[in-house]
Amino acid sequence: MLTRFVETSSLFQGKLMQVAKRQYVQTIRKKSFWLATLLFPTFIIFVSFISGYTSTQSEKKVKEEVAKVDRIFVLDESGVINSDLLQSPYVVANEKNAAIAEVMQDQADAFFYYPSDLATGQKIEVYTQDTGLISYGRFDSVARQLLQTSILLKVGDADLISLYAAPIDVQTTYYKDGQTVSLKVEDFIVPIFSLVIYFTLVFMGTNFLLSSVSEEKENRMIEIVLTAMNSRDLIWGKIVGLVGIVLTQLIVLISLAGVGLWFTLEKLPFNIDLAAIPLDSFQITVSLFFIAAGFLMIAAIMVGVGAAMPTYREAQQFSSIFIILAIMPVYFVTLIVTDPTGVVARVTSYIPLTSPLVLLGRSALGGLPAWEAIVGIVVNVAYVVGAFYLAFRLFEIGSLEFNQKLSIKRLFHPKISKVE
DSSP states (O other): OHHHHHHHHHHHHHHHHHHHHHHHHHHHTSHHHHHHHHHHHHHHHHHHHHHHHHHHHHHHHHHHHHHTOOOEEEEESSSOSOGGGOOTTEEEOSOHHHHHHHHHTTSSSEEEEEOTTHHHHOOOEEEEOOOOGGGTTTTHHHHHHHHHHHHHHHHTOHHHHHHHHSOOOOOOOEEETTEEEOOOGGGGHHHHHHHHHHHIIIIIIHHHHHHHHHHHHHTTHHHHHHTTSOHHHHHHHHHHHHHHHHHHHHHHHHHHHHHHHHHHGGGSSSOOOGGGOOOOHHHHHHHHHHHHHHHHHHHHHHHHHHHHSSSHHHHHHHHHHHHHHHTGGGGGHHHHHHOTTSHHHHHHTTSTTTHHHHHHHHHHHTOOOHHHHHHHHHHHHHHHHHHHHHHHHHHHHHTTOOSSOOOHHHHTOTTOOOOO
16 A cells, blocks of 8 residues: 555656656746846836936926026015015016016916915916927926925024024934834835845746647647646646746846846935845745745736636636736825735735735734734635645646636536546
8 A cells, every 4th residue: 555655656756747848948048038037127227217218308308497597576565575586597477477477488487476365375477488388387396395495584593594404414313112112124025025035936937837728738739648647747847847937037137136136225315235135034034925825826826717718818818807816006106005914905815816016015024913824824725725726627627728718617517527
């Protein structure tokens, strides 16, 4: 009996590793795999650069436009504006409608109107030409600054005026449970790294699994494979191969990030002490579990969807529903970050597809008590088991259905035979 068990286990491991090896080699040989792996960080860097560059250029353009002004009418009915400040390009206006007409005829760049009820209404009226969307509000800060400087001049204290214009450094001390809390960049390295691994596994890696199952079903290669092994060995082999694929991606991405960090570490606006990165064994263990749970849940869904749909295109369209549901917490991330123990955070912690990501985020934010972490682990184990049950069932019934989608009625029909 023991000998037979060992032989069966060896055969199972042998078939599983053959599938895993084939899945791994077949994927990393594709140019699309390397393009996706290398283009992902390139795309992020490119978007960040373009965003930063356009923002800088927009600010620069607005400042240049403001610097070019040569005529701004000012009408002060509040009596607050200091007349000594109304030097060029400011021009004192005598009548509101006349000044507005000057702006409308492009004879002046802007008109600032300070009404008599400024103290109670707290409103300044600004009139200017429309020179494009990017220039909207360009004179708002100028009109506000003129008012604030006038108020300070009325105080008459040169030191106060100097203090108002100085760049004030604010130092904040945080406390938690009666202890001082120091917030450092190093504290966020492990949480950010965990989220990067999660998104790489769940949203980049599982797509390879979906395409593998769908394409093999579509070109009927799966018929040949299932004559040599049962469906469960095939699924587990593909998942093991997928883990290897994603690990390869992570190694490449981490290597590129390490090289980039090495050359830019001294140029960063903040210092990172790699030796000061806190390594909490409980948080790391919990994070690894939720990463694995999220990956296995989505992987099982991809297997099921790939087997249930007739073509890869239909499978891809249908699977996007589950991907959107899995990233749903991103849309209300502000609520989770500001209150990781609030109602929204706790409810989404136990919804099947959102649970791993929310619990991972709450753990990183320090808002996941030990008892909730244990409950979350138990719940996610149940979700993963349920997901794999449905995946196996869908694969067993739908993998050889080539002309139609698998119906829910057939999925739960007890007399449907399994593919062995």
